[in-house]
Amino acid sequence: MMTAPLFEPTSPDLSTTFAGLTLQTPLVLLSGCVGFGDEYTRIEGYSHAHVGAVILKGTTLEPRMGNKPHRVYETPSGMLNAIGLQNPGARYVIDEILPKLPHDQTQFWANANGSSLDEYAEVARIFDDSPVTAIEINISCPNVKEGGVHFGNDPCMAAKVVAAMRAATSKPLITKLSPNNADIAETARLCIEAGSDGLSVINTLVGMAIDIEQRTPVIGNISGGLSGPAVKPVALWKIHQTRAIAQKHNIPILGQGGLTTPKDAIEFALVGSQALGLGTGLFYDPLLCGKVLKGLRDYMVRHDIARYEDLVGMLQQP
Amino acid sequence: MTNAHHATIVEEIATILANVQHPGDQFVMRVHAPKIAQKALPGQFVHIQVSPERPMRRPISIMLTNPEQGTVDLLIKAIGEGTERLRQRKVDEQLPMMGPIGHPFDLADPSKRYILIGGGVGIPPMIFVADHLQGQAETILFAGSEVPFPFALKPSTFLLPGIDSSVKMTIASLESRDIPCRLASKANMHGCFDGYVADLARSYLQALPQEERQRCVLLSCGPHPMLQSVAKLAHDLNIPAQLSLEEHMACAIGGCAGCVVETLEQGKRYYRRICVDGPVFDLNILPEFAA
Numbered sequence: 067m068m069t070a071p072l073f074e075p076t077s078p079d080l081s082t083t084f085a086g087l088t089l090q091t092p093l094v095l096l097s098g099c100v101g102f103g104d105e106y107t108r109i110e111g112y113s114h115a116h117v118g119a120v121i122l123k124g125t126t127l128e129p130r131m132g133n134k135p136h137r138v139y140e141t142p143s144g145m146l147n148a149i150g151l152q153n154p155g156a157r158y159v160i161d162e163i164l165p166k167l168p169h170d171q172t173q174f175w176a177n178a179n180g181s182s183l184d185e186y187a188e189v190a191r192i193f194d195d196s197p198v199t200a201i202e203i204n205i206s207c208p209n210v211k212e213g214g215v216h217f218g219n220d221p222c223m224a225a226k227v228v229a230a231m232r233a234a235t236s237k238p239l240i241t242k243l244s245p246n247n248a249d250i251a252e253t254a255r256l257c258i259e260a261g262s263d264g265l266s267v268i269n270t271l272v273g274m275a276i277d278i279e280q281r282t283p284v285i286g287n288i289s290g291g292l293s294g295p296a297v298k299p300v301a302l303w304k305i306h307q308t309r310a311i312a313q314k315h316n317i318p319i320l321g322q323g324g325l326t327t328p329k330d331a332i333e334f335a336l337v338g339s340q341a342l343g344l345g346t347g348l349f350y351d352p353l354l355c356g357k358v359l360k361g362l363r364d365y366m367v368r369h370d371i372a373r374y375e376d377l378v379g380m381l382q383q384p
Numbered sequence: 385m386t387n388a389h390h391a392t393i394v395e396e397i398a399t400i401l402a403n404v405q406h407p408g409d410q411f412v413m414r415v416h417a418p419k420i421a422q423k424a425l426p427g428q429f430v431h432i433q434v435s436p437e438r439p440m441r442r443p444i445s446i447m448l449t450n451p452e453q454g455t456v457d458l459l460i461k462a463i464g465e466g467t468e469r470l471r472q473r474k475v476d477e478q479l480p481m482m483g484p485i486g487h488p489f490d491l492a493d494p495s496k497r498y499i500l501i502g503g504g505v506g507i508p509p510m511i512f513v514a515d516h517l518q519g520q521a522e523t524i525l526f527a528g529s530e531v532p533f534p535f536a537l538k539p540s541t542f543l544l545p546g547i548d549s550s551v552k553m554t555i556a557s558l559e560s561r562d563i564p565c566r567l568a569s570k571a572n573m574h575g576c577f578d579g580y581v582a583d584l585a586r587s588y589l590q591a592l593p594q595e596e597r598q599r600c601v602l603l604s605c606g607p608h609p610m611l612q613s614v615a616k617l618a619h620d621l622n623i624p625a626q627l628s629l630e631e632h633m634a635c636a637i638g639g640c641a642g643c644v645v646e647t648l649e650q651g652k653r654y655y656r657r658i659c660v661d662g663p664v665f666d667l668n669i670l671p672e673f674a675a
Contacts, residue, residue: 105639138642140440350439
């Protein structure tokens with residue numbers, strides 16, 4: 067299917083480079099929010115041409131059932147989720163899902179998970195021989211008993227995961243960092259030195275909700291990951307903290323955490339996001355991508371900024 | 385490459401045409417959403433942003449559509465913050481609404497007799513089925529509620545086997561369209577069966593000759609205990625059943641896997657997404673409703 071050009075030729079250039087890849091727009095649909103890449107095409111008017119990349123749902127070596135319900139719950143200005151990495155296993159994703167995706171319309175990235183260094187490395191090895199153009203390392207999932215955030219909260223362990231995967235693939239590796247981490251900049255430094263080509267900042271914050279009538283936690287897993295506008299100030303601050311070390315090594319940041327409006331997107335760009343992650347915002351508005359791109363373009367025209375990459379990190383000191 | 389589900393769901397800004405309040409925190413909302421009205425099938429739902437302050441959407445079953453007028457009718461009960469905000473919305477206000485979503489009821493076989501069993505805010509999809517099947521297949525609706533039914537009621541002129549003549553009240557709009565219906569309540573409502581709706585349906589089904597009963601299919605939506613009773617009824621009488629389920633939902637398009645139910649298929653356990661793999665499931669694959 068032919069897709070009409072998004073903008074007039076004189077429009078600002080919204081493409082961006084990320085970990086050696088060229089993204090057609092800075093928008094990246096985040097892992098866990100968009101299934102295995104095809105789900106949002108159910109929506110009339112959704113177009114892969116609006117996004118630079120789609121990150122597939124977190125994938126482990128073997129299939130996982132995930133957590134018992136309830137798995138999601140709205141909280142003020144956000145939501146909790148504890149899906150528990152439900153996925154059909156890496157081999158199935160590669161054999162059955164990736165061949166059916168339209169790789170000519172956007173890029174698809176994997177999101178790799180494991181409960182041991184060997185599993186992370188094996189998942190990387192499997193995806194190395196596949197059409198995904200990058201692999202995001204999830205060392206910050208708060209909803210599984212082993213691996214996930216338990217690796218991400220230990221900077222040395224995080225770096226070991228990156229190193230193990232680095233040895234297993236030549237594809238760009240993007241490490242997804244946890245805001246639950248004591249020193250995110252130090253974790254970022256160790257991950258970069260271990261071979262990470264990019265950083266995703268931030269994953270969800272751990273939280274819980276309580277049903278006062280049942281007197282139980284609402285979420286089946288008891289705790290869940292908090293996302294949405296409630297975490298946006300945390301996300302901006304964590305990106306700001308990570309930016310110096312990332313810049314020093316010329317490593318891009320995929321900024322994310324509560325981006326739900328065009329104004330949010332500009333804030334994430336200003337603080338230093340080479341790419342912009344959309345997750346919970348898609349649940350508010352499944353056609354958010356086109357609106358964010360329009361807002362970005364209008365802002366850039368108004369401020370005479372020709373390229374998205376010129377906007378990245380333009381934040382001034384007060 | 386295009387999959388069959390591409391562009392099947394529309395995002396529409398619906399306009400509220402009516403919002404009629406009923407006892408028991410129930411309200412019937414009519415919205416103008418012409419694209420959704422055109423496409424919706426019985427068992428499907430819409431995903432509504434109830435207010436800008438609570439932007440996560442709420443999945444609501446479709447009760448009736450009018451494709452010519454472009455309207456969609458919804459029956460909702462305010463049970464939490466989201467539905468309470470929706471209850472307070474006014475005529476002419478706008479609601480972002482995605483739909484129609486989900487796997488509808490399988491109504492393909494006109495030789496079947498469809499026995500519809502709805503409880504509370506599980507009644508709406510049953511009304512949509514009844515409307516859809518009118519003149520197409522035999523349909524009988526049993527509805528249960530512990531709060532006053534949010535419909536005009538009247539005595540029915542249809543006789544139903546196994547059901548006492550004192551249990552005569554029906555939903556007037558169904559009666560006028562020749563769709564037999566009976567009501568059940570434990571709240572002492574005149575002309576209604578004094579008991580649970582699944583027991584009312586059981587009385588009817590047990591009174592049928594075997595060959596008639598074998599043509600029946602149960603379709604049901606309602607609270608979990610009611611669905612368990614319906615499942616037991618289906619197992620006891622060896623009648624196939626399709627259940628419509630609900631769960632907290634985030635994306636409603638299959639992206640987040642937030643709204644799952646456990647299934648058992650060819651001996652393997654799965655969590656299926658209620659939004660797009662359901663909300664209607666065959667009873668046979670739901671272990672929580674197993675015999």
